[in-house]
Amino acid sequence: MKNIHLAVVAGCFCAAMLLNGCCTTGKCNAAKVERYGMVIGLKAEKLDEYKKLHAAVWPDVLKMIADCHIRNYSIYLFHARENRYFLFSYFEYTGDNFKADMDKMAADPTTQRWWALCKPCQEPVRLRQADEWWANMEEVFHCE
Numbered sequence: 001m002k003n004i005h006l007a008v009v010a011g012c013f014c015a016a017m018l019l020n021g022c023c024t025t026g027k028c029n030a031a032k033v034e035r036y037g038m039v040i041g042l043k044a045e046k047l048d049e050y051k052k053l054h055a056a057v058w059p060d061v062l063k064m065i066a067d068c069h070i071r072n073y074s075i076y077l078f079h080a081r082e083n084r085y086f087l088f089s090y091f092e093y094t095g096d097n098f099k100a101d102m103d104k105m106a107a108d109p110t111t112q113r114w115w116a117l118c119k120p121c122q123e124p125v126r127l128r129q130a131d132e133w134w135a136n137m138e139e140v141f142h143c144e
Helices: 002-019 044-055 059-067 098-107 109-121
Strands: 034-042 070-081 084-093 135-137
Touching: 034 044, 044 070, 044 084, 044 109, 059 070, 059 098, 059 109, 098 109
Parallel strands: none
Antiparallel strands: 034 084, 034 135, 070 084
16 A cells, blocks of 8 residues: 555656656656856956946847856855955856857857956956866855
């Protein structure tokens, strides 16, 4: 009787997943999500300019972000001390090849023009990897 009950519960769960679009084969194939946190300095004299840029991000830049399988993207500002600012970014990646998607974004002419406006505002942290502009951060806790 216990095994029958478990089978009914599992069947109901899969039926619910099918209705929600998560399951197409009877096995849950929910999208893989990789979370990224990154940090970079922001030049104090460029604070207002950076905020103004990000108050009106170009539609084609937003489209490229989505096309590269990035979702739930946020940038936070931290005022560490007098005239010292840091930006913290968080996003979720749902694609299968992060490097290929980042190369695609970097090759996009509109994104290159956008970055040309943003980069002079930023100040990379000293302890980043040689190939990083924004320094990757280690996730030490996550709760959904």
